Amino acid sequence: xxxxxxxxxxxxxxxxxxxxxxxxxxxxxxxxxxxxxxxxxxxxxxxxxxxxxxxxxxxxxxxxxxxxxxxxxxxxxxxxxxxxxxxxxxxxxxxxxxxxxxxxxxxxxxxxxxxxxxxxxxxxxxxxxxxxxxxxxxxxxxxxxxxxxxxxxxxxxxxxxxxxxxxxxxxxxxxxxxxxxxxxxxxxxxxxxxxxxxxxxxxxxxxxxxxxxxxxxxxxxxxxxxxxxxxxxxxxxxxxxxxxxxxxxxxxxxxxxxxxxxxxxxxxxxxxxxxxxxxxxxxxxxxxxxxxxxxxxxxxxxxxxxxxxxxxxxxxxxxxxxxxxxxxxxxxxxxxxxxxxxxxxxxxxxxxxxxxxxxxxxxxxxxxxxxxxxxxxxxxxxxxxxxxxxxxxxxxxxxxxxxxxxxxxxxxxxxxxxxxxxxxxxxxxxxxxxxxxxxxxxxxxxxxxxxxxxxxxxxxxxxxxxxxxxxxxxxxxxxxxxxxxxxxxxxxxxxxxxxxxxx
Numbered sequence: 270x271x272x273x274x275x276x277x278x279x280x281x282x283x284x285x286x287x288x289x290x291x292x293x294x295x296x297x298x299x300x301x302x303x304x305x306x307x308x309x310x311x312x313x314x315x316x317x318x319x320x321x322x323x324x325x326x327x328x329x330x331x332x333x334x335x336x337x338x339x340x341x342x343x344x345x346x347x348x349x350x351x352x353x354x355x356x357x358x359x360x361x362x363x364x365x366x367x368x369x370x371x372x373x374x375x376x377x378x379x380x381x382x383x384x385x386x387x388x389x390x391x392x393x394x395x396x397x398x399x400x401x402x403x404x405x406x407x408x409x410x411x412x413x414x415x416x417x418x419x420x421x422x423x424x425x426x427x428x429x430x431x432x433x434x435x436x437x438x439x440x441x442x443x444x445x446x447x448x449x450x451x452x453x454x455x456x457x458x459x460x461x462x463x464x465x466x467x468x469x470x471x472x473x474x475x476x477x478x479x480x481x482x483x484x485x486x487x488x489x490x491x492x493x494x495x496x497x498x499x500x501x502x503x504x505x506x507x508x509x510x511x512x513x514x515x516x517x518x519x520x521x522x523x524x525x526x527x528x529x530x531x532x533x534x535x536x537x538x539x540x541x542x543x544x545x546x547x548x549x550x551x552x553x554x555x556x557x558x559x560x561x562x563x564x565x566x567x568x569x570x571x572x573x574x575x576x577x578x579x580x581x582x583x584x585x586x587x588x589x590x591x592x593x594x595x596x597x598x599x600x601x602x603x604x605x606x607x608x609x610x611x612x613x614x615x616x617x618x619x620x621x622x623x624x625x626x627x628x629x630x631x632x633x634x635x636x637x638x639x640x641x642x643x644x645x646x647x648x649x650x651x652x653x654x655x656x657x658x659x660x661x662x663x664x665x666x667x668x669x670x671x672x673x674x675x676x677x678x679x680x681x682x683x684x685x686x687x688x689x690x691x692x693x694x695x696x697x698x699x700x701x702x703x704x705x706x707x708x709x710x711x712x713x714x715x716x717x718x719x720x721x722x723x724x725x726x727x728x729x730x731x732x733x734x735x736x737x738x739x740x741x742x743x744x745x746x747x748x749x750x751x752x753x754x755x756x757x758x759x760x761x762x763x764x765x766x767x768x769x770x771x772x
Contacts, residue, residue: 272478278405283620285403287480288414290473292421294356295396297466299425301363301459302393304433305385306332307601308455310580311434316375316452322721323522325577329717330525331382332576334515336713337532338390339706343398345391347700349500351483352395353474358505359391360467367460374452381456383516387508395481398702401690402480407770409623411691412684413616419682420612423605425462430602431595433458440595522717529714536707543697550769551694557767558692558701560760561685562708564635567753568681569712570719571746572642572674575600578720578739579649583667586656586736591664603668607675615679631688631768632761634680639754641677645670646747653740660733677750692768719746 277285310328313319319327346355366384369377400418404411435441437455439448446454474481483501484494518524540559544552579600587596622628629637648670656662685705693701723742730738 272476274402274479277403277478277480278408283410283617284414284417287403287473287476288400288418290469290476291396291400292418294466294470294473295418296421296425297462297469298360298363298392298396299422300429300462301367301425301466302335302385302389302429303426303601303605304429304455304459304462305367305382306576307430307434307580307597308437308452310577311584311597312374312378312437312452314581315438317378321581325581325720325723326522326717327519328577329714329720330522331386331519332573332713332717333525333529333710334386334519335389336706336708336710337528338387339393339702339710340390340536340700340704342390342393342395343700343702343704343706345504346395346398347484347696347698349484349496349504352399352481353477354483354501355391355395356399356470356481357467358508359388359393359395360463360470362388362508363392364388364460364463364467367456367463371453371457371460374456379516379520380512382519383512386515386519387512391508393706395702398690398698399477399481401698406691409628410620412619412623415684416612416616416619416679419679420609423608423612426605427602427609429459429462430605431598434601435595435598438595438597440598525714529711533707533711536704540700540704543700547694553767554692554769555694555697555701557764558689558704560764560767561631561635561688561692562704564639564753564757565681565685565705565708566711566715567749568639568642568677569709570715571646571750572678573713573716574720574743574746575604577716578723578742581720582736582739583664585732586652586660586662586739587664587667588661589664591668594664596664596667599664599668600671603671604675604678607672608679611675611679630761630765631684632757632764634684636754636757636761638677638679638681639750639757641673641680643677643747643750643754645672645674645677646743646750648673650740650744650747653736656733656736658733660731660736662736 277287280286309331310324313324313327314321342355342359346352350358362384366381366386366388369381369384374381397418400415401411404414432441433455436446436458437452439446439451442454443451484496518528540555544555547555580597583596583600587600589596591599619628649667652662652666652670655666689701689705690698719742723739
C-alpha cells in the first residue's frame with residue numbers, strides 16, 4: 270500500500286508495471302471462461318443429446334446471462350465491495366462451478382454453469398476497470414495498455430479455447446485420460462487455472478496502491494462512503510441464494526427471453542436516472558458511451574457466431590487441411606491466436622499515430638471494426654466455392670476469415686474497454702463497464718437466435734445443403750456489418766463533439 274495513485278501513473282515507457290500483474294490474472298481467468306465457452310455447444314450436442322437449434326438457443330442464453338451479470342458485478346463493486354473484493358469473490362464462484370462440472374458434468378451441468386455465470390459477473394468488469402485506473406485522464410498510452418491487456422485475455426482464450434474442447438473430445442492426451450473421463454478432466458482444468466489466477470492476484474495486489482479498494486477505505490475513491498459489514502455479507506449470501514433461480518432461467522431459454530426483455534430497459538432507466546445527477550458535459554460523454562454500447566450489441570450479435578453456429582459449421586463442414594488441427598479447436602482459439610500476433614504491433618501503431626496526431630478517433634476505429642468483420646464473413650461465405658460434394662470445405666480458408674474478423678475485433682473490443690473508462694464519471698466506472706458487458710449479453714443473446722435460425726433451416730437437408738444455408742446466412746451477416754461500419758463513420762463527427770476532450 271506504499272504506492273500512491275500519482276506514483277503508479279507516473280510511469281516511464283509504454284506500460285505501467287502493474288498491468289502485467291493484472292494481465293496474468295486475467296489470462297488464467299479467460300482460460301477458464303473460453304474453455305467453458307468452447308465446450309458448451311459441443312458438450313450439449315454430443316453428451317446431453319440436444320438438437321442443434323436447442324444447443325444454439327441454450328448457448329445464447331448461457332452467454333447472455335454471463336455478460337448480463339457483469340453489470341450486477343460492476344454495480345456491487347461501485348457501491349459496496351470495491352473492485353478487489355468483487356474480483357476475488359467472482360473467482361471463488363468460478364472455481365466452485367468448475368469443480369461441480371468436473372465431478373458430474375452430465376447431471377449437474379446447469380448447476381455448475383450457474384456458479385460460473387455469477388462468478389464471471391463479479392470478476393470480469395472489475396479487473397478491466399482497474400486497468401483503466403492505472404492511467405491519467407488523457408494519457409495517449411491508454412489504448413495501447415488496453416490492447417496489451419487484451420493480449421492477456423486472448424493468450425488465455427487461445428489455450429483454454431483449444432485444449433479444453435480438444436481434451437473433452439478426446440483429441441489430446443487420449444493415451445493418459447480414460448475415454449469416459451475426458452469431459453471431467455476438461456472441466457477440472459478450468460478450475461485449476463482459475464485457482465492460479467486468484468493466487469497471482471492475491472500476491473500482487475499490494476502493487477496496486479489505492480486502486481480497487483472498498484468504498485469507505487481512507488485511500489479509496491469514495492472515502493466518505495461507509496460500508497457496514499452486514500452489507501458486504503448480504504452481497505455474498507444473496508449471490509449464493511439466487512443460484513437456483515439462475516439455474517432455472519438458464520436451463521429454459523424462454524425464461525431468458527423474459528429476462529432480456531426486462532433487464533435492458535430497467536438498466537437503461539437506471540443509467541438515465543444517474544445521468545440526471547451529473548453535469549451537462551459529463552452527460553454528453555455518457556450519451557457518447559451509449560452510442561458505442563448500442564453499436565457493440567450489433568457487433569457481438571454478428572461476431573459471436575463462433576461459439577454457436579460456427580461451432581457446428583466447423584464440426585460438420587470443415588476438413589483438417591491446416592496442420593491436421595481440430596477444426597472446432599481452431600474455431601474456438603484461432604481468433605485468440607491472431608490477437609496475440611496483432612496486439613502489441615497494433616498497440617504500438619496507435620502510439621506512433623498518436624504522437625503524430627493522426628491516430629483515428631475511437632468512433633472511426635469502431636467503424637473499421639465493423640468493416641473488417643463484414644469482410645471476414647464474406648470470406649466464410651466464399652468457403653462454399655472450395656467445398657466437395659459432401660459439403661466439406663477448407664479449414665485454411667476459414668482460418669483466413671478468422672484473421673480478418675480478428676482485425677475487426679482488435680479495432681473495437683480493447684478500445685471499447687478503454688473508452689468506457691474515459692467517458693465514465695468517477696462514481697459510475699463500474700456501472701458503465703458493466704453496461705459495456707451487458708451490451709455483450711444482448712449480442713450473445715442475438716447470436717444464439719441467429720444460430721438457431723440457421724440450424725432450423727438446415728434440418729432434413731444434406732450436409733452440402735447445410736453448407737449452402739450456413740454460408741448464405743454468413744453473407745447476410747457480412748452485409749449488415751458493412752452497413753453498420755459505414756453508418757458509424759458517417760456519424761463520427763457528431764459523436765466526437767459529445768466526447769469533447771476524450772480521444
